[in-house]
Amino acid sequence: MVVLVPEPASSLHRPFPGSSLGWRRRGKETHGKRQHIQVLRPRVSEGLMYRDACRWGLTLQTYVQLTMLDHHTRPQTSPVRLMERSIHSARYIFVENLYRSGKMPEVDYVILSEWFDWIVRNIDVSVDLIVYLRTTPETCYQRLRLRCREEETVIPLDYLNAIHHLYEEWLIHGGLFPVAAPVLVIEADHDVQKMLKLFEQNRDRILTPENQKHGS
Numbered sequence: 225m226v227v228l229v230p231e232p233a234s235s236l237h238r239p240f241p242g243s244s245l246g247w248r249r250r251g252k253e254t255h256g257k258r259q260h261i262q263v264l265r266p267r268v269s270e271g272l273m274y275r276d277a278c279r280w281g282l283t284l285q286t287y288v289q290l291t292m293l294d295h296h297t298r299p300q301t302s303p304v305r306l307m308e309r310s311i312h313s314a315r316y317i318f319v320e321n322l323y324r325s326g327k328m329p330e331v332d333y334v335i336l337s338e339w340f341d342w343i344v345r346n347i348d349v350s351v352d353l354i355v356y357l358r359t360t361p362e363t364c365y366q367r368l369r370l371r372c373r374e375e376e377t378v379i380p381l382d383y384l385n386a387i388h389h390l391y392e393e394w395l396i397h398g399g400l401f402p403v404a405a406p407v408l409v410i411e412a413d414h415d416v417q418k419m420l421k422l423f424e425q426n427r428d429r430i431l432t433p434e435n436q437k438h439g440s
Contacts, residue, residue, distance in 0.1 A: 282332040285322070288314045289339060296349040304431055311349050315340040316401040317390045325386065351405045355430060356395050357412040361385045 292311035319336050322328035343349060359367075361384040368376050368384075393400040395407050408429060410422050423430075 282328065282336070285314065285319050285336055286339075288318070289336065289343075293343060293347070293349065297347065307351075310351060310404070311340070311343065312351075312401075312404045316394050317387060320401075321383075321386050321390055353430065354395065354403070354405050354407045355426075356391070356407055356409045358391075358409050359412045361388045363413045364388075 289311060292309065292314050295307055296311055315337070319328070319333065319340075323330070323333040361381060364384050365379075365381045368379060390400070395403060396409070408426060410419075410426060412419060412422075414422070
């Protein structure tokens with residue numbers, strides 16, 4: 225499985241586990257348009273959390289953890305599975321940000337963390353590769369404005385800065401949390417045509433099973 229992380233995040237899956245992560249709007253939608261790739265995207269609307277994270281953070285993240293577990297464990301129908309976000313990024317980035325920003329009480333944070341730890345110990349949610357589509361928070365913010373999704377109109381630049389910082393801590397600097405698989409960083413501040421060229425340059429590493437290490 226390969227997980228695409230578009231800051232905020234995304235993923236790729238194989239008949240063997242793999243994952244790719246990245247930030248919002250980093251070319252991930254175009255990348256998934258290939259017949260031999262199974263694409264799994266989040267089913268959760270985040271509008272309520274963006275408007276009132278203190279009220280809806282636990283509710284949303286509990287459901288996100290459930291849907292991500294379903295994505296990780298469902299039968300694979302194509303040689304490659306591309307998964308936008310993963311159970312790992314849900315816990316290490318979005319739950320962590322809610323707690324650090326004071327929008328999630330410690331008791332809620334502990335409950336979600338213990339559920340996550342149990343899942344990782346008892347269920348195979350491993351991935352083969354994390355593809356980090358790395359953009360600056362400013363670029364991400366501009367793309368959100370252009371995308372014009374109603375639920376995202378309330379997202380401030382400060383939030384994107386916080387999410388970016390956590391991704392950098394986790395995937396680049398290390399030491400914050402375990403990294404589930406090797407990380408391929410693709411700089412994604414470019415336009416769509418440049419991003420397509422970068423994906424083609426990295427095609428073999430992303431899509432060829434023998435090039436992957438199994439993530440734990």
